[in-house]
Amino acid sequence: MDRPVVSGVAHDLSGATFAVVGISTMPTDWAQVFRSLANADLTPAPLTGAAPPAQGVTPPSPGVTPSPGTTPPSVLDLNAYLMYSVGRAARRRLAEKLEARGLRLWHLTVMTLLAELGPQMKTALATRLAINPSDLVKIVDDLVRLGHAHCVRDRADRRRVVVRLTPEGEAALRSLSAEIASTDDEILAPLDAGEREQLASLLRRVHGHLERAPAEQARRRP
DSSP, X not given: OOEEEEEEEEEOTTOOEEEEEEXXXXXXXXXXXXXXXXXXXXXXXXXXXXXXXXXXXXOOOTTOOOOTTOOOGGGGGOHHHHHHHHHHHHHHHHHHHHXXXXXXXXXXXXXXXXXXXXXXXHHHHHXXXXXXXXXXXXXXXXXXXXXXXXXXXXXXXXXXXXXXXXXXXXXXXXXXXXXXXXXHHHHTTTSOHHHHHHHHHHHHHHHHHHHHHHHXXXXXXX
């Protein structure tokens, strides 16, 4: 992105003074640039007086350089942006912890479902998670390869094959849950316990609203 590399005032041969702001992505001899443009002997000099700011533009505080990553204040009024930004940061931290174990978010989701619901058929898992059955098969194969799950005959119906967590998978899930809790603490550090519970309650309400919307739309389809 372009960045200012010089600012100040310039003087022509008659002594007239005018403001100069040079913007470039590479080092530039601005004195030479303005001499070529104006065919005059222009010499950039240090800025001695503050030029009036453009209408609607707030000048930075003296001696303070705006951070390139600073979010515009008006954007912070958009709840959708805030949820996106915070969610992206949380997902990145969670992904780092999972990748250290050779896992992804889908692996964690399937392991959690198996821990809560018990052994499940692959088709049932794919339906519950609303993902393609072939993708679910790949996720289960990864968990089997890592020793976190195995596929066995259903005790109630020997014709069915179900996915079950192994003892190693249960231990890995407990360890992951503890790491995820530490990630929550890191992200929500500015909030006290009451504020965290209030935030969780509000997020669950929004999540429930968004989760119901596709189902309601599907029921309305002919």
